[in-house]
Amino acid sequence: MVMAELFLAAVILIGCSGLPALAMGRYGRLGEMISVILLLLGVSLALVASLAGGFQTPAPLLILEWAHPGGPLILELDGLSTIFQLPALLVLAMGGIYGLGYLPQAKVGLTAGRLRLFYGILGATIVFLPACRNGLVFLMAWEIMALSCFFLLLTEQKEKETRRAAFVYLVATHIGTLALFGMFVLLAGSSGDLAFPQAATLQGTTVQAGAIFLLALFGFGMKAGVMPFHFWLPAAHAQAPSHVSALMSGVMIKMGIYGIVRVTSFYINLPAWWGWTILVLGVISAIMGVAFALAQHDIKRLLAYHSVENIGIILIGLGCALLGQTFNYPSLVALGLAGALLHVVNHGLFKSLLFLGAGSVIHATGTRTIDHYGGLLKTMPRTAFFFLGGAVAISGLPPFNGFVSEWLIYLGLLHSQTEGAHFPFSLVVLAVPALAMTGALALACFVKVFGVTFLGTARKEFAVPPHESPRTMLLPMGVLFLGCLTIGLMPWIIVPLLERGIGSWLGAASVATPLVSTLAPVTWISLGAALLIGLSLAVWRWQRSFPEESCQQQRPTTWGCGYIKGTPRMQYTASSFAEQLVHLFRWGLWSDISDGRAIGFFPSVAHFAIHTPDVFLDRLLYPASRALTRVAFRLRSFFHQGWLNVYLLYTAITLCLLLIWLM
Amino acid sequence: MNNTANLLLLLVVLLNFFLLGTSRLGSNIRTVAIQGGLISLLPLLAHGLSSHTLFLAVAAFLFKGIAIPYLLFRAVRQVHISREVEPLFGYVPTLILGTLATAASFIFSDRLPMIAEHSQTLFVPVGLATLATGFLLLITRRKAIIQVVGYLIFENGIFIFGMLLTEAMPLMVEALVLLDLLVAVFIMVIVMHQIKREFSTINIDQLTSLKE
Numbered sequence: 001m002v003m004a005e006l007f008l009a010a011v012i013l014i015g016c017s018g019l020p021a022l023a024m025g026r027y028g029r030l031g032e033m034i035s036v037i038l039l040l041l042g043v044s045l046a047l048v049a050s051l052a053g054g055f056q057t058p059a060p061l062l063i064l065e066w067a068h069p070g071g072p073l074i075l076e077l078d079g080l081s082t083i084f085q086l087p088a089l090l091v092l093a094m095g096g097i098y099g100l101g102y103l104p105q106a107k108v109g110l111t112a113g114r115l116r117l118f119y120g121i122l123g124a125t126i127v128f129l130p131a132c133r134n135g136l137v138f139l140m141a142w143e144i145m146a147l148s149c150f151f152l153l154l155t156e157q158k159e160k161e162t163r164r165a166a167f168v169y170l171v172a173t174h175i176g177t178l179a180l181f182g183m184f185v186l187l188a189g190s191s192g193d194l195a196f197p198q199a200a201t202l203q204g205t206t207v208q209a210g211a212i213f214l215l216a217l218f219g220f221g222m223k224a225g226v227m228p229f230h231f232w233l234p235a236a237h238a239q240a241p242s243h244v245s246a247l248m249s250g251v252m253i254k255m256g257i258y259g260i261v262r263v264t265s266f267y268i269n270l271p272a273w274w275g276w277t278i279l280v281l282g283v284i285s286a287i288m289g290v291a292f293a294l295a296q297h298d299i300k301r302l303l304a305y306h307s308v309e310n311i312g313i314i315l316i317g318l319g320c321a322l323l324g325q326t327f328n329y330p331s332l333v334a335l336g337l338a339g340a341l342l343h344v345v346n347h348g349l350f351k352s353l354l355f356l357g358a359g360s361v362i363h364a365t366g367t368r369t370i371d372h373y374g375g376l377l378k379t380m381p382r383t384a385f386f387f388l389g390g391a392v393a394i395s396g397l398p399p400f401n402g403f404v405s406e407w408l409i410y411l412g413l414l415h416s417q418t419e420g421a422h423f424p425f426s427l428v429v430l431a432v433p434a435l436a437m438t439g440a441l442a443l444a445c446f447v448k449v450f451g452v453t454f455l456g457t458a459r460k461e462f463a464v465p466p467h468e469s470p471r472t473m474l475l476p477m478g479v480l481f482l483g484c485l486t487i488g489l490m491p492w493i494i495v496p497l498l499e500r501g502i503g504s505w506l507g508a509a510s511v512a513t514p515l516v517s518t519l520a521p522v523t524w525i526s527l528g529a530a531l532l533i534g535l536s537l538a539v540w541r542w543q544r545s546f547p548e549e550s551c552q553q554q555r556p557t558t559w560g561c562g563y564i565k566g567t568p569r570m571q572y573t574a575s576s577f578a579e580q581l582v583h584l585f586r587w588g589l590w591s592d593i594s595d596g597r598a599i600g601f602f603p604s605v606a607h608f609a610i611h612t613p614d615v616f617l618d619r620l621l622y623p624a625s626r627a628l629t630r631v632a633f634r635l636r637s638f639f640h641q642g643w644l645n646v647y648l649l650y651t652a653i654t655l656c657l658l659l660i661w662l663m
Numbered sequence: 664m665n666n667t668a669n670l671l672l673l674l675v676v677l678l679n680f681f682l683l684g685t686s687r688l689g690s691n692i693r694t695v696a697i698q699g700g701l702i703s704l705l706p707l708l709a710h711g712l713s714s715h716t717l718f719l720a721v722a723a724f725l726f727k728g729i730a731i732p733y734l735l736f737r738a739v740r741q742v743h744i745s746r747e748v749e750p751l752f753g754y755v756p757t758l759i760l761g762t763l764a765t766a767a768s769f770i771f772s773d774r775l776p777m778i779a780e781h782s783q784t785l786f787v788p789v790g791l792a793t794l795a796t797g798f799l800l801l802i803t804r805r806k807a808i809i810q811v812v813g814y815l816i817f818e819n820g821i822f823i824f825g826m827l828l829t830e831a832m833p834l835m836v837e838a839l840v841l842l843d844l845l846v847a848v849f850i851m852v853i854v855m856h857q858i859k860r861e862f863s864t865i866n867i868d869q870l871t872s873l874k875e
Contacts (some may be wrong), residue, residue: 280740644801644810645751645801645802645803645804645805646802648802650802650804651798651803652795652798655798659771663776
């Protein structure tokens, strides 16, 4: 019971943390400082509650009988909730500190107070949601989360693009919520009890279960940004302030994954098509997400598409686990789910690190266009270092954390072969090349981002020369960087938590499941990662020992196509670097290319621009809704003529139809 | 008793047809008055003489047969409405539609599950047919004053229908319905007066500027 009070106190502290900043807007920094302290206090309380809850025997923290429909309010912390809360808490705290430097009250005035308020509310709902076990309260918290996120998005509401992104987000999230309403109603069935069922208590083979699964996939998938439903995500992540993007991308969209994981945990005897659907959606999201990311020029839009890719990777792991459950291969369940859950944590860490890094670069240069950057390594070495760490992690390379989770998923997918699987099930292994391709493309994409942004020479003169970020912005990045490195180097510290999570997903059947630690020798990863770091350090030292004088002559520009006397304009741009890969994916990207070809021996001035809008939003949904609006307008001007006689005719016709229907 | 009532109801149907076919405003209003007077006898015929039915009959006769037609005639005089009905549809098509609607309401009410007491009478089909006539007038006529006539016919249909329920309905409700009707006609006449002064027409096809 103490636990429940601790947890609720933490949620309330986080939720109210923005009030001092809002109320003390005139006192400059003081209000902000109090807000951050409150936020940190709440986060530490929640951390204690969440960890203790995750490792205690599963029992509800709090059962509150009250007089509103849908059963009692039940709060419960288990392994799954802890896994989703941990990165949320870390990112929340770090984003709060980062905001001090990124959007200080001194610069943006009252906007900062509003930002703090909704940031706190968003954080509180994200921490609260995984603990909530009542459908009605869940939906309320879900809606508060969606709305506070909407207001955060509107921080820079004077820009037209921001308002458009916020509107698209609002529409998307409400369509998703509508599906969730349907899902919870179906889940409650005729009993009207909206409390979540225990894990592994419902039959998955019924039609009702299938409908619930599809609604959950649509509603939660909309929030998570699964490929066909991701259309709100790029613009929203690009237009929000960077630490808000970090929270949204790193944590908020994971609530969608949490929902899918939680809903699938209710069922036993899962039909095979559940797993296949999730696996296929995962593969599509992963590959197309990274392909779209490659084609972007806006650094935050690019990172947003990487969120779609990583959601895809998580879904591949989850699909592997679901198929393992269907065909009764416990090793696939353990490895796939462990990989998926660990990737939830990892993506929360490295994606928020990357967004904070991108925020630092934007803070320094004032633009989001990658092609305006260049040579920032010299002016912002620390930001560059942290960003590099995040880039290595997201590409799934050791010694960072992204490698560990992708490795677990690989292992899970490959286990489908070692156990002599029959035909349709053995196709699971086809996800392996897809995952490998995703990793390779992600690597290419981050070579592009890091190379064009930090290497080479400056492409553009800025009015205020770029400068390193203040300490309040560097510290959060450093902490997240350390987090990535810790999981990459010592994955065994998080394995017990993953096993708790899998246990609570499997429910009563968890006794028979082999543990992750026996299937995946994570200690070897530690060893390998340590070796890799040692080796890199040794190579670096060795390279440093070269005599400097050999480089004394005119150095060519680093990124300058090998010309000795290159100008900054000769460097690879973001588009030219990615051109080949983008060309490979032209069947899915449908880029707008305004082509200025250089023709003849002495070509005149030519301009070239390539722009890749979102296929679903800009090429499908916008034209479709415009056409729908046109039809609706035409229908309205046809039916709505303003003649009284005509309206009376409608009444008469309706009456006649009703009478005929009565007959 | 029932036979007399049925005879009256058939007369009401004939008056419906006359309304649909006539082109003069004055005869329209006069027909409404006659129809109102006729149906005010219905409570007495259907349910016998009692204080309830007597009150209803007298009140309906006063309102429907005298007060409202008087108001309408006054409006026609004061607003200087031309005596032509100006239909949107021709008279013959409206008449055919009215015939069809009347036939349909007879067929329809045959199929309704009614208690034996009511199945012998023509209350339901004639009520429906009068409703349909009201609708037809509302839809096909252009003048605002004919709209008022249409609503009155409409109300007559409801009144005929309500005869089946007279014993179940408290007196107060019926009295209030009649009063409402009178007030509605008052208001319509006043509004029409204002519209005429403001726009110098009361043809409703000129009144479409509020559609957005």
